[in-house]
Amino acid sequence: MTATFAPPDPAAQYLVRAAVTAPSPCNTQPWRFVSRDGELQLHADPIRRLPAADPDGREMLIGCGAALFNVRLAMRHLGFLPRLRLLPDPGLPWLLATVRWGPYARPTADEEAMFAALPRRHTHRGPFQPDPLPPHLIEQLRGHARHEGAELCTTLTRAEDLRRLAGLIRTAESVQRTHPLFTTELANWAPPRGSRRRDGIPAGAYPRSPDTTAFAGRDYAGHARMGYEQERARHIAHPALGLVVLLTTRHDLRDDWLRTGQSLQRVLLYATVHRVAAAVHTQPLELPELREQVRRMVIGRQHPQMILRLGYDNKTHATLATSRRPVPDVMGQHEKHRVPPRSRRREQAAGR
Numbered sequence: 001m002t003a004t005f006a007p008p009d010p011a012a013q014y015l016v017r018a019a020v021t022a023p024s025p026c027n028t029q030p031w032r033f034v035s036r037d038g039e040l041q042l043h044a045d046p047i048r049r050l051p052a053a054d055p056d057g058r059e060m061l062i063g064c065g066a067a068l069f070n071v072r073l074a075m076r077h078l079g080f081l082p083r084l085r086l087l088p089d090p091g092l093p094w095l096l097a098t099v100r101w102g103p104y105a106r107p108t109a110d111e112e113a114m115f116a117a118l119p120r121r122h123t124h125r126g127p128f129q130p131d132p133l134p135p136h137l138i139e140q141l142r143g144h145a146r147h148e149g150a151e152l153c154t155t156l157t158r159a160e161d162l163r164r165l166a167g168l169i170r171t172a173e174s175v176q177r178t179h180p181l182f183t184t185e186l187a188n189w190a191p192p193r194g195s196r197r198r199d200g201i202p203a204g205a206y207p208r209s210p211d212t213t214a215f216a217g218r219d220y221a222g223h224a225r226m227g228y229e230q231e232r233a234r235h236i237a238h239p240a241l242g243l244v245v246l247l248t249t250r251h252d253l254r255d256d257w258l259r260t261g262q263s264l265q266r267v268l269l270y271a272t273v274h275r276v277a278a279a280v281h282t283q284p285l286e287l288p289e290l291r292e293q294v295r296r297m298v299i300g301r302q303h304p305q306m307i308l309r310l311g312y313d314n315k316t317h318a319t320l321a322t323s324r325r326p327v328p329d330v331m332g333q334h335e336k337h338r339v340p341p342r343s344r345r346r347e348q349a350a351g352r
């Protein structure tokens with residue numbers, strides 16, 4: 001089958017400009033968009049997957065799910081109801097979703113506020129102010145997550161649970177700070193100061209020491225490996241962790257990962273509207289045994305997809321925003337990822 005590709009239209013470009021502000025693991029931006037026949041297709045870009053940290057592409061799909069939420073939100077901002085299909089073609093495993101323009105419906109105040117928050121949302125790395133989140137806001141965040149198909153687990157508040165989770169994060173970090181596959185991978189996505197790259201996490205987007213709270217941070221610059229960690233960790237006086245929450249799903253399949261991504265972005269944007277920032281600690285979810293241990297801490301043994309800390313920024317660790325690749329770089333065709341249907345594969349194997 002040969003397909004013809006029209007140049008991207010301005011409306012599709014508008015949606016994609018919103019989409020790419022989404023969070024993604026190590027700012028890999030593992031997505032590609034195709035505008036065709038009045039629909040916008042979201043494809044994963046598997047070349048941008050993290051093979052060591054994310055062999056199954058779970059985190060890649062969470063990032064893509066977050067971008068998908070932004071596409072839907074931008075459509076709502078323009079006044080249209082999105083018509084969404086997740087994983088519409090089993091023969092195209094990297095085609096994650098299609099979005100079509102539905103009928104007109106005025107956007108809600110929440111949708112408008114979340115859309116306006118897109119450029120203000122950034123990953124926080126460091127301590128929070130000690131002020132707790134108001135209970136009604138926590139309830140609203142749970143509702144937003146559930147609306148997109150994931151649960152926001154807010155029950156890990158006891159000191160012993162937090163200590164246990166901190167221990168699992170620390171264990172994962174110790175593995176990832178010493179294993180060459182992980183250290184090389186992280187170094188590839190942590191461009192040095194002054195780099196003109198539009199992806200990865202620039203120096204300046206994270207604090208000098210990764211260990212600014214009881215939850216170990218990811219060591220993007222390899223400072224801990226160079227011996228700074230112990231030196232600095234001694235001076236840290238238990239800064240506020242914020243509210244520790246997990247995004248969880250009942251199953252652990254590709255559509256669950258896409259739903260998690262949409263839930264994640266909806267929670268993050270609603271939090272941003274209310275001046276609440278989020279830090280991310282997914283390290284133990286990248287190692288199967290540790291992920292299983294985190295799972296045992298979750299009520300109902302739901303599958304943990306994201307570990308977050310939510311709180312009010314104390315501005316002591318001002319961090320740079322991360323860059324994004326320009327819209328034309330993420331729009332284009334994706335036929336090369338097509339997996340032939342089974343019957344065609346048999347024909348190919350038989351040399352026909």
Ligand SMILES: Cc1cc2nc3c(=O)[nH]c(=O)nc-3n(C[C@H](O)[C@H](O)[C@H](O)COP(=O)(O)O)c2cc1C
Nearest residue numbers: 023024025026027059062122123218280281282322
């Ligand atoms: C699936 C996933 C996992 C992530 N894991 C971490 C993490 O372990 N530590 C961290 O500091 N940030 C983590 N992040 C945040 C990304 O690094 C961040 O989204 C990316 O650098 C873009 O920056 P921004 O969120 O400020 O726009 C994660 C994001 C996603 C979507």
